[in-house]
Amino acid sequence: MMDLDGRVAIVTGASAGIGEAVARELVQSGASVVINARRGERLAALKKELEGGEHVSCVATVAGDCADDAVIGAMLDAAESNFGKPADLVVVNAGRGLAGSVVSSDKAQWEEVVRTNLLGAAALMRAAAERMTAGRESAPSDGDWVNQPRDIVVLGSVVGRHVSPFSSMYGSTKFAVHSLAEALRREIGPKGVRVTLVEPAVVVSEFQQVAGYTDDLVAGFNEKFGPLLVPGDIARSIAFVASQPAHVHVSDIVVRATRQEYP
Numbered sequence: 001m002m003d004l005d006g007r008v009a010i011v012t013g014a015s016a017g018i019g020e021a022v023a024r025e026l027v028q029s030g031a032s033v034v035i036n037a038r039r040g041e042r043l044a045a046l047k048k049e050l051e052g053g054e055h056v057s058c059v060a061t062v063a064g065d066c067a068d069d070a071v072i073g074a075m076l077d078a079a080e081s082n083f084g085k086p087a088d089l090v091v092v093n094a095g096r097g098l099a100g101s102v103v104s105s106d107k108a109q110w111e112e113v114v115r116t117n118l119l120g121a122a123a124l125m126r127a128a129a130e131r132m133t134a135g136r137e138s139a140p141s142d143g144d145w146v147n148q149p150r151d152i153v154v155l156g157s158v159v160g161r162h163v164s165p166f167s168s169m170y171g172s173t174k175f176a177v178h179s180l181a182e183a184l185r186r187e188i189g190p191k192g193v194r195v196t197l198v199e200p201a202v203v204v205s206e207f208q209q210v211a212g213y214t215d216d217l218v219a220g221f222n223e224k225f226g227p228l229l230v231p232g233d234i235a236r237s238i239a240f241v242a243s244q245p246a247h248v249h250v251s252d253i254v255v256r257a258t259r260q261e262y263p
Contacts, residue, residue: 002236002243005030007149008079009242010087012066012124013094015042017205018155021231022091024050025239027058032083034060034075037094057082066094067120072127089242090128092121092154097211101168106212110169117173121154122180125195128152129184133191145192149246153238154181156199158254162263170211185251194249196241201256201263203229225260 002025009026013019015037023035027050035043040063047059060082064071079087095117098105132150139145159167160174178197185195202221222228234255241250 002029002239004089004239004243007031007089007242008034008083008085008087009089009091010034010036010075010079010128011091011093012036012075014046015039017207018200018203018231018234019091019093020046021235022093022238023059025232025235026089026242029239029243031089032058032060032079034062034078034082034087036062036064036066036071036075038063038065065120067115067123069123069127072124075124076127076131086131087128088132088148089151090124090153091238092124092128092152094120095155095173097167097207097213098170099167099212099214099217101165105169113170114173117170118176121177125152125154125180125184129188129193132193133188136191138190139192143192146246149242149244150193151242152184152193152195153241154195154197155234156181156197158199158201158256158263161199161254164263167211189249192246194241194246194251196250197252198234198237198241199252199254200234201225201229201254201260203231203234205231225257228257228260229255 014023014035043061062075157174159171181197
């Protein structure tokens with residue numbers, strides 16, 4: 001278990017999959033967490049479970065579309081109003097897949113995929129960066145940031161690193177997100193904020209069903225690459241990144257099942 005005592009986090013896409021696992025891991029490691037997703041009832045159930053009926057609140061919920069500026073503002077505000085200080089760990093996780101290539105994917109879904117995976121991620125990255133760097137032009141070597149780590153963790157994908165003709169529309173949004181994450185790292189790292197890109201391979205979750213992957217395709221993944229990753233594998237990686245001393249930055253992590261050679 002990583003030590004994140006006193007940290008205040010925001011996790012988007014927390015109603016299932018990687019986001020839910022990240023919320024669990026962060027709370028178990030001592031953080032207070034604002035969780036977001038469109039399915040408010042799932043957030044409420046997760047909050048109840050993670051708090052275990054105790055009087056001390058460590059989870060706040062903000063339901064809504066994470067690509068909406070008002071929802072992004074509400075998440076950031078909820079950190080301060082519920083836990084008494086700004087979020088210092090923002091996990092930009094919400095996203096969705098899309099089976100197929102430029103030729104074969106459902107064109108009617110392109111706009112939603114770009115809006116959620118790219119524009120929504122960019123909007124949250126911007127808002128989080130603005131709050132974390134407010135009034136700070138630089139971070140001197142002996143500044144307060146050394147004792148108060150600040151992290152923006154962005155979920156990418158191995159198909160945002162290596163071109164896959166079988167998921168190229170989804171992959172294109174992750175290529176773009178990778179670019180934004182690295183650019184933001186170079187921009188606000190000197191101000192004492194760590195921006196980390198996490199690139200998972202195949203992770204078994206609701207992702208495959210929403211993306212439109214067939215059961216045969218998923219079974220083929222498991223036969224060729226299995227045992228496949230599960231959400232908790234990615235959550236542990238994110239907790240590891242955030243638990244490092246503030247002067248240490250693990251800026252890019254690729255996580256694959258042992259037998260997955262590509263992508």
